[in-house]
Amino acid sequence: MYFRLSHLLTSLFIILFSLASPSALAHAHLKQQTPAAESTLTTSPKEISLTYSEGVEVKFSKIELLGPNDKVIPTDELLLDTTNSSRLIAPLKVSLSTGQYTVNWHVVSVDGHNTKGSFKFVVKAD
Numbered sequence: 001m002y003f004r005l006s007h008l009l010t011s012l013f014i015i016l017f018s019l020a021s022p023s024a025l026a027h028a029h030l031k032q033q034t035p036a037a038e039s040t041l042t043t044s045p046k047e048i049s050l051t052y053s054e055g056v057e058v059k060f061s062k063i064e065l066l067g068p069n070d071k072v073i074p075t076d077e078l079l080l081d082t083t084n085s086s087r088l089i090a091p092l093k094v095s096l097s098t099g100q101y102t103v104n105w106h107v108v109s110v111d112g113h114n115t116k117g118s119f120k121f122v123v124k125a126d
């Protein structure tokens with residue numbers, strides 16, 4: 001009986017420890033984006049904005065915008081929102097014409113962990 005109980009306690013400790021591990025909690029997950037994923041816009045956006053669950057390091061983060069035929073669309077220097085260290089802004093240099101666009105992002109959160117992802121949106125600017 002004693003052996004079984006100690007075995008159970010050890011398992012419980014391992015489970016609690018892995019749940020409480022900061023590395024499992026502190027990654028920057030994308031919470032909100034503008035334009036919204038899978039949305040269709042009738043006018044070109046002025047910027048791409050991404051809001052994360054954690055503060056991010058703008059110097060080590062990247063937003064890439066691809067247009068129709070995977071053509072790279074130039075964006076201005078990536079900015080951190082001055083009032084929200086979890087929000088990145090990529091101002092657009094050009095007006096987006098009709099087509100499908102892909103945003104590929106890669107960020108480093110303030111705890112040094114990397115996360116990445118991508119989403120698409122459509123512009124129908126007729």
Ligand SMILES: [Cu+2]
Nearest residue numbers: 026027111113
């Ligand atoms: Cu992390």
